[in-house]
Amino acid sequence: MPAIAGVHLTALKAGIKYKGRDDLLLVRLAPDSSVAGVFTRSTTASAPVQWSRDVVGRGKARAILINSGNANTFTGKQGHADVKRTAAMAGRIGGCKASEVLIASTGVIGEPLPVDRIERALSRIKSRARTASWLQAAKAIGTTDTYPKGASFRVDIAGSPVMLSGIAKGSGMIAPDMATMLAFVFTDARIPPGILDELLRESARESFNSITVDSDTSTSDSLILAATGQAGNPAPKSKSDPSLKAFRTALKELMTDLAIQVVRDGEGASKFITVDVIGANSTANARKAALSVANSPLVKTAIAGEDANWGRIVMAVGKSGAPLDQQKLCVSIGGIAIARSGGRVSGYDEREVATHLEGANIQIEVDLGVGRSRARVWTCDLTHDYISINADYRT
Amino acid sequence: MPAIAGVHLTALKAGIKYKGRDDLLLVRLAPDSSVAGVFTRSTTASAPVQWSRDVVGRGKARAILINSGNANTFTGKQGHADVKRTAAMAGRIGGCKASEVLIASTGVIGEPLPVDRIERALSRIKSRARTASWLQAAKAIGTTDTYPKGASFRVDIAGSPVMLSGIAKGSGMIAPDMATMLAFVFTDARIPPGILDELLRESARESFNSITVDSDTSTSDSLILAATGQAGNPAPKSKSDPSLKAFRTALKELMTDLAIQVVRDGEGASKFITVDVIGANSTANARKAALSVANSPLVKTAIAGEDANWGRIVMAVGKSGAPLDQQKLCVSIGGIAIARSGGRVSGYDEREVATHLEGANIQIEVDLGVGRSRARVWTCDLTHDYISINADYRT
Structure with missing residues (x-):
């Protein structure tokens, strides 16, 4: 530099x-x-x-x-x-x-x-x-x-x-x-x-x-x-x-x-996660939903475990309070559509998503189905090393 | 029963x-x-x-x-x-x-x-x-x-x-x-x-x-x-x-x-934590501050590590946005006053708090110094076992 x-x-x-x-x-x-x-x-x-x-x-x-x-x-x-x-x-x-x-x-x-x-x-x-x-x-x-x-x-x-x-x-x-x-x-x-x-x-x-x-x-x-x-x-x-x-x-x-x-370089991070929320009714709500996913310990531990537990993404979006249409909600991981129209995509094959989750760069996209606003946030997974670093930071 | x-x-x-x-x-x-x-x-x-x-x-x-x-x-x-x-x-x-x-x-x-x-x-x-x-x-x-x-x-x-x-x-x-x-x-x-x-x-x-x-x-x-x-x-x-x-x-x-x-019985919990916030200007703000402490990963990992890192409690109260007076803020753990009037209590001996943190029941009290409202919430620490349970929940 x-x-x-x-x-x-x-x-x-x-x-x-x-x-x-x-x-x-x-x-x-x-x-x-x-x-x-x-x-x-x-x-x-x-x-x-x-x-x-x-x-x-x-x-x-x-x-x-x-x-x-x-x-x-x-x-x-x-x-x-x-x-x-x-x-x-x-x-x-x-x-x-x-x-x-x-x-x-x-x-x-x-x-x-x-x-x-x-x-x-x-x-x-x-x-x-x-x-x-x-x-x-x-x-x-x-x-x-x-x-x-x-x-x-x-x-x-x-x-x-x-x-x-x-x-x-x-x-x-x-x-x-x-x-x-x-x-x-x-x-x-x-x-x-x-x-x-x-x-x-x-x-x-x-x-x-x-x-x-x-x-x-x-x-x-x-x-x-x-x-x-x-x-x-x-x-x-x-x-x-x-x-x-x-x-x-x-x-x-x-x-x-x-x-x-x-x-x-998040403490203990093993994976880098990009969360995109689209189809929100405002940028503020898109951001709220994206941060809710990015901050959810259950989402972050699932990704650390390379577990395609997409239901936790639905949970995190739901708890954010951002308006959404359950019948139009879509969730995809690594570009692979998992859920659409209020339920799992028919013929969904988890193996493709599992392969994506083995990588170091994870992409999550959620379409709230109620508008045209979007937001992107970045986070990392939650691992044993985060606990190790922080349980004993001062010594 | x-x-x-x-x-x-x-x-x-x-x-x-x-x-x-x-x-x-x-x-x-x-x-x-x-x-x-x-x-x-x-x-x-x-x-x-x-x-x-x-x-x-x-x-x-x-x-x-x-x-x-x-x-x-x-x-x-x-x-x-x-x-x-x-x-x-x-x-x-x-x-x-x-x-x-x-x-x-x-x-x-x-x-x-x-x-x-x-x-x-x-x-x-x-x-x-x-x-x-x-x-x-x-x-x-x-x-x-x-x-x-x-x-x-x-x-x-x-x-x-x-x-x-x-x-x-x-x-x-x-x-x-x-x-x-x-x-x-x-x-x-x-x-x-x-x-x-x-x-x-x-x-x-x-x-x-x-x-x-x-x-x-x-x-x-x-x-x-x-x-x-x-x-x-x-x-x-x-x-x-x-x-x-x-x-x-x-x-x-x-x-x-x-x-x-x-x-x-929180997933992976090794310690039960009671958070009392007093001296708030409203019950809603007392609750907001208490939940911010109870949900802070950095507070929860410090307690898992039995580390008297009370500065993280100050951080968590600060990020909640609940009104407080820094010059009147008090923090105590296990009934032992640690911080008062914007700084650490003089002659503070961390060993007493360390002994309390070795127990299974942890008490945190924060006085925001701006009113008479209070709230109590309960939580548990954040341990390696939480990660283990949740990284691989579905298998």
Whole structure:
């Protein structure tokens, strides 16, 4: 993945929770960079989320400090003081005010942030250090992730070539809204903060907000988009500016790519599942039905067991409350129609579906039979490994 | 458990799915018995649920036919025809019309009901067969249940002793509303259908509608209350009739007892969990927060692992959207305060909580700090055995 002009990365070993690996990432942004953010809707949002919401509200930032191993959530007044202190520290290194530093933390909830360790690590930064790679950066922000997640695109805005690069980390506690714990997307394009915010929200809906691993929403979910303006393109006038067409498409593709990487790495996942709901009477209801299927433990365990138990899909659609016509409801797995007109397709041969379920990419489609709206969500199966990872996460 | 005057039980081996065990239960009710029912809210409700809703709507029934091993759900026109045919058959044996027969089926979804096997089994019923025991009845309706579920009470209505006995089966796909797959409660009291219906709904709210195993709602959930009137008590005038006081309490206790038996037998459960939410601004919000904790895979796996990861409780309360005051939020496990005023209690010693988590009965309490409303729900932990049971349910 190529570097982005105006983005400087430093990965550090602070020893917050993990030993012998990078767990702190300082991102320095060129002066006058625009930022936008989307955060968890949790009412117990972490101290860093509360801080970063304010920074993003001003539309400008010069640095992002990200740590893994401790979420600094539900840590009371101390938690807020710790955020302020680390932001000030990062600001000194980045040559900016604390109020221009975004903070993101991921890891265990409720334990005090070891600020001293973060301070010690930051104090080791050399003034002329070379930028770290995206790979190093993606590794530094990971927790239970089994692989680093990144994606990159190159497009033009009004004739100027611009770059987009992003990194993300999962991998449990993934549910809309928001759907990933942390994702950071950078571009060297020049885009004013208001437009950047609109572009981010538009792309988030069909990417990070359409994935789910276990229906649990984190207190720390943060998605940040930063634009350094170093590409020298003329600033667009609005989200709908024709010069932004390729950029919008690339941003959506990049974020979808990252979101899918997150869900593929769902804790304990052995299969990647795409759920399409069509024939709904509204997009909201299509989405509701799709998420109900994607979050159903009974559907997810059946797929882990490669069992073509399509009745559980019917159950999950039924419990969602999305309007449907039982006499028109259709269910297919792997493109093979199983149920139609309120019952099993005559002559249905389960072996074909069984073969599809042996694969790693599972496709489920449900037609509710009451309209033309549709939604797609992505999830993974529910396996013994999910239990193993989560029954004993903290030790 | 004592017999109920006017209730005759016959347990049969029909070989619907299970071999060498009873899987069919015919309950015959005395003439003029009142019935009430609460059913799943799923939009893909089974053919038997759709049939029984109509019967209950008329307030009177003479028989209940229950089978395990096949849910007769999403079986199209054939499914409805099969319900009608089995109801007619049971009516012939019970000396009543098909429209006076309630039907309940539990088991796999989407497979045609083997009606011939049910017919053959019913044809073997001897005219003067003695009633089966509640134990036999409870076993006949079970699927993945590891023990039969029953409870009994004796109270007075206006000086007449009346009996209450109930049976239930779980044990996965348990979530409000409704919360159990099948439960049948019988009394010899004389209670008009309208009042019976009100009593049932009142008790269901705090019993079967307050338990959850995996957030999955079945297409077959049915709770039936039948009153044979054989006790000879004077009929009450309304739900609030003073003569009903003890009966109402007993009914609620009996249904709570059955509901707890169902959740204790949650698929793969190793621990029984009581979640109390207090300090909410409404009962609905207290319930929303409690169910969010009870359904969180991350909370449930942590408890399975006996890990005092209370931060996940904060996460689950936060994602529920129930209003709370972060500076007043309190969390305790096993009566031990862990978090208060937005952070961990100073001097908190995790060992005490760890000891509580080694037990089989786990108590979680959350104070949202914004009001005086409360709710209690029951659930179980999420273990490797849940995955094992459900990854390969049909084979």
